[in-house]
Amino acid sequence: MGSREFVRTVPRLDGMVVSATGYRTAGQRPALHRGLPSPWLTVIFSLDGPIATAATPEAARGTDAVRTDIVVGGLHQSPAYVVQPEHEAGIQLAVHPLAARALLGLPAAALAGALVTPGTDVFGGRADDVRAQLCALDRWPDRFALLSGYLRRRAAGADAGRVRPEVAEAWAWLARHRGAGTLGGLSRHVALGERRLTTLFRAETGLTPKQAARLMRFEHARAAVTRAVGAGARPDLARVAADTGYCDHSHLVRDFRRYTGASPTGWLAEECRNIQAREGSGGEEWGHEHHRTHP
Template sequence: MAWEIARPSRTPALRGVDMAGFRIHGDGPAQLSAIPHPAVTVVVEFGDHCFDVRDSSGRSHSGSLALGLSGSAAPVRFEDIACVQVRLSPVVAPAVLGFPLAELSGNVVGLDDLWGHDAARLLERLHEMHSWHERFALVDTTLSARFRDDLQVDPEVAWAWRQITISRGRFRVEHLAARVGWSRQRLWSRFGTQIGLTPKRAAMLVRFDHAMHRLVRGHSPARVAADSGYADQSHLHRDVRAFTGTPPASAAGEPWLAVDDRAWPSSSVG
C-alpha cells in the first residue's frame, strides 16, 4: 500500500480547523478503521475511485461525507483514495456544516446532502487542480464562505468544551454547570444539542484520544493509564476496546489512525 500525505503550509482561516491531503494506492480492496477523534471529520473525495464507510448502524456511505463525533471506529473499505480530510472542532462545525451536531452524532452524512450542488462543484474543481496547495486553498475558502454566525455554539458551551480539551478529559464535568452559571440540566441539554455528545461522553472521548497519542508514540499502557486519569491499565484497555473494538496494541497499529503526529506528519507542502 503506497501513501502520499500532505499538510497545508498555512494555517486555515477559521480557528478550530485542520486539514490534510491523502492519496492511498492499494493492490486491491483493503480495509482500515477510522479511529474516533474529538472532532467532526469532513472527507472531500476527488479521485476516480470512491471508498465506503460504515456508520454506527451498519449503513454504508460512499464518496464525500461528514462524520460526527463517534464512540466507535468506522470501517473504511477502499482500493484507492484521493481526498482532502478536514477536522472541525465541534465548536466550529455547526456554523460550517449548517446544522446542530446532535443531528450528526455517531452518523455519516453525504456532503451533497449538506451542501447540495455546491459539494459537486467543489469536487469537480479539486479534481481539476494539480497541487495540494491549490486544493487546500480552495477548501479553506469554501469553509470560510459557509460559516454562519447564527449557528455558532453558546459561549458557555464553547467554554465547557475548552475546559474538557485543555484538561485532556480530566475536568470534573459536574463542576461545569456551576462555573458557567447554568443549571446542570440546561448545560447538559445545550451541550448535547450543539456538540453532539454529553459532557461526560465528550470527556471520555478526549481522554481516549490523548491516551491513543501516547500509545502510538510507544509509551507503555501502564504509564499511559496512570498519566491519563484511568483507574488502572485494565480501565484503559476497556476504554480502548469500547472505542475501537480492538485491544490497545492493535488500535495503536492502525495505519490510518487519525492520530496527528503519526498519520498526519508535521511536514507541509505548498
C-alpha cells in the same frame, strides 16, 4: 510495490478546522480501516471515487454501506468501518464541533443520528463543484487553498445561529483539562446546574459533557500511542494511562475496546503501517514538500 502519501497542515480558519490531511495511496491490498471516534467532526472530499462506510465490517462491504464522494461525520462513540480500495485519494478535515454552524450550516448535534451523512446533503450542490475543482488540481497546496477559501466563504455567509457561550466555555474547559475534569467542576465553572448544562451541551454537540470528556481523554491517549509507534518505539500503555488521566491501565484498555472495537495491541497490529506512514509525514505547513512511503 505500493505507494502511500500523506501531507498534513493546520488550516488558517480561526480554529474552526483543527487539521487537514491530504492522502493518496496506490497498489495497496484492499482492506478495512477503522475510523475512530474523536472530539472532532470528520469531513472528507474524495478525489478518487466514492467512499464506502458503515457501522460494521459486514455492512461496509455490503449493499448497506453509505457510498458518497463527500463524507460528513458527526461525533460518534464507536468505530466507523471504511473500505480501503487498491487506490484512493482525498482530503480529510477534522472540524471543531462548535464550528459546525458556521461551516456546515447546522449544529453538530444534527449529525448525531447517522454515522455518515453525504456531503451534498449538508453543503449543498456547490460542494460537488468544489470537489471537481480539487480533482483537477495537481498540487496539494493548491487543493488546500481552494478548500480553505470555500470554507472561509461559507463561514462568512453563515446564518445558522450562535453557540451558547456556556456551551462554548464548557467545551474549552473540558479541552483544557484534557477530559479529566469532573461534571461538578465544569458545572460550577459555567454557573449552570449539571442537568441544565448537560441538556444544552447535548443539544449543541450530540454528546453529554461526560461523553465528550471521555472522548477527549481517549484522543490524547491514542495520540500518545500513535507518536510512540511513529517513532519506532513500543508504547508503554501503563505510562500512557497515567499521563492522560486514566485511573489505571485497565481503564485505558476498556476505552480502546469501546472506541476501536479491539484491544490496544489488536488495533496497533491492524493500523501500524498507516500510523507509521502518517507520522512519517510530519506536520508541515501548506506548500512544503510531502513525504511518500513505499512499503
